[in-house]
Amino acid sequence: MHTIFLVLLVVAAVVAANAVYARFNAVPVAFLQIAAGLLLALTPLYRDFELEPEVFLLAIISVLMFNDGQNTSIRKLTRQLGTTLSLAVVLAIITILVVGTVTHFLIPQFSLALALALGAIITPTDAVAVSSITTNMAVPEKVMETLENESLFNDASGIVAFNLAIAAVITGKFSVTAGVQNFLYVFIGGIILGLILGYLIVRVRIALINRRVDTPSVIVPYTLLTPFAVYLIAEAFGVSGILAVVATGLIHGIQQGRLRLTTSRLQIVMSTTWSIVASILNGIVFVLLGVSLPSVIIHLQQRDTGSVLILVGLGVLLYAVMTFVRFLWCRMDMAKVAAENRQEQTKNSLILALSGVHGTITLAMAFSLPLTLGGHSFTYRNDIIFIASVVILTSLLVPTLILPRILPKQVSQVTEAQLAQAKTAMVDDAIKMIQDRHGTSPNANAVMMILAGQRPVEAAPNKAKLDALFDAAYQIEQKTINEMYQAGTISAQMLNWYLRVARTTNLQNQQSFRQRLSFFIRFIVVSKISLDKAARQRRHEFRLLRRQQQSLARDKMAEIKRRSWTQLKEIEQKPYDAVIAYLIDSYTPENETEISLVRRAYEERHRRLSGTKADQEAQNELLIEAFQQEHNFIQNQAAVKNYNRALSNELYEQISTDQLVYMQSVNAD
Missing domain, CATH: 1.20.1530.20 (Na+/H+ antiporter like fold)
Structure with missing residues (x-):
């Protein structure tokens, strides 16, 4: 030891x-x-150390x-x-x-x-x-x-x-x-x-x-x-x-x-x-x-x-x-x-x-x-x-x-601009191939959305704008889901469950610890102060339902959770549509980068919530086809001398990394 x-x-x-x-x-x-070894040697532990x-x-x-x-x-x-x-x-x-x-x-x-x-x-x-x-x-x-x-x-x-x-x-x-x-x-x-x-x-x-x-x-x-x-x-x-x-x-x-x-x-x-x-x-x-x-x-x-x-x-x-x-x-x-x-x-x-x-x-x-x-x-x-x-x-x-x-100093054979331009062209080619072969089916659209996430961000996002967009998107979700509850479309349990998912999305995308903490305090404190009778009643109903769930047998609880998760998938579409519509209306050339990042986050969450096992398997196959198309695109460009070896290797490496990340994401749903 x-x-x-x-x-x-x-x-x-x-x-x-x-x-x-x-x-x-x-x-x-x-x-x-x-030097680290010399520091260890100063301790008595290594005075007679030998392997x-x-x-x-x-x-x-x-x-x-x-x-x-x-x-x-x-x-x-x-x-x-x-x-x-x-x-x-x-x-x-x-x-x-x-x-x-x-x-x-x-x-x-x-x-x-x-x-x-x-x-x-x-x-x-x-x-x-x-x-x-x-x-x-x-x-x-x-x-x-x-x-x-x-x-x-x-x-x-x-x-x-x-x-x-x-x-x-x-x-x-x-x-x-x-x-x-x-x-x-x-x-x-x-x-x-x-x-x-x-x-x-x-x-x-x-x-x-x-x-x-x-x-x-x-x-x-x-x-x-x-x-x-x-x-x-x-x-x-x-x-x-x-x-x-x-x-x-x-x-x-x-x-x-x-x-x-x-x-x-x-x-x-x-x-x-x-x-x-x-x-x-x-x-x-x-x-x-x-x-x-x-x-x-x-x-x-x-x-x-x-x-x-x-x-x-x-x-x-x-x-x-x-x-x-x-x-x-x-x-x-x-x-x-x-x-x-x-x-x-x-x-x-x-x-x-x-x-x-x-x-x-x-x-x-x-x-x-x-x-x-x-x-x-x-x-x-x-x-x-x-x-x-x-x-x-x-x-x-x-x-x-x-x-x-x-020796001279090392000079990069590939500039950031060249890599961004080449990767954009590669992704566009793969998206066009998916669209030409598979049309606009739900699975094809999901895969094209994933591929679009490969495109490099043209400029660094403005943190203030990005946080404001995420906060506004959350407020829209909160308003939409409350309207659905007031109309009797969903239960108090589903209301609270969905708001927890929406809050997680917002917190995960805040750009600093201070902003995350500020949003969390605002959500907890302000929401508690502004609770009306209907909100308190919803909380009371949720607590009663939770006590009932705890008293059920394990298999019954599993069934309730399965049904609740299914319902969550069903009700997510309307808030998602409202957020996307807001982002489309809010688009300007000045906030293109921030809009793109927020939309990508919500589209990824929507894909994870709305997908089925059959959809995932189909998307998996389409992703393999798309990544192969990207490989072929690079080979063709290298063959006609449009891309040098260094640029081709950089793209190959990024394809491999993206494939691992996205395939794991699909399989984890």
């Missing part, structure tokens, strides 16, 4: 750091997460690598396969050897195997960390693709090399021939096993979807458990669990495009879930870096007061060596860098070198070092963790300071 509490506090620290970053993004989120090393490989690295794999474009990966392998395998191995040699030469106390293990830890790059420090910079697209593909496989290369080096440290023996053979078996075997397992897992997932067992409560947990299962199976076979997880993720990425349109809800839930999981796991590692640093430094100082400065210098030097090797590798064209001339090649090579940011995988491998060797405490474990921490911090700080001087 104590460990669970500590982990939950770490997650809370991640959330707090992310919340600060959402408002103040001048500092990379990784630094904020490290088992295996937890990082299984619970953090495998999940992150699977997510990276399923978000990787196979087309882009195969197009840059040569460059990716050059950076992620060949350059990674060379860097490990160079770093290991330099470390062993400068600190002879580190055996060569231990120095190579350090090299394997600090070699992998982190594309997510790069993105966090280049948020407002225009990184060349080809360079960013190269970094993403590289980080996918050099993590695995580093982990495989790390495992081999640690095995050599533990056994004290290392054979080059045996090491190469083991590397190939672990590397290639992991990929092959991952592809096989990925194919089988995807086949099961498709079978579940085809049999309509595609609810998020089934598919999301099934997918979340996938990296754990694949990792454990691969490790049982003695191959790389991380590479197996990457390969399985790639197979899942291919399968994503085969989902039917009707599974858009599932896709959005899946995407959101994985985005949150990946963000939390990445943040946990950086928070743990902040938590661990003080205790690591204290242990180092207790052993030797000068060791901290020596290790800081070594960490900075190793970062400089790795950056220089990366630059030379790219500049000498050992990895193909997209460039039109030598000057651009030099610039892109420098960007690639500086973007070799080290993050989650590096720190996670450092934490996964064994606590003991040969039954004794691992003497240099804190040293390696500290060096890895220095490399991470340096690799984050240097590009944060230098890249803004090299």
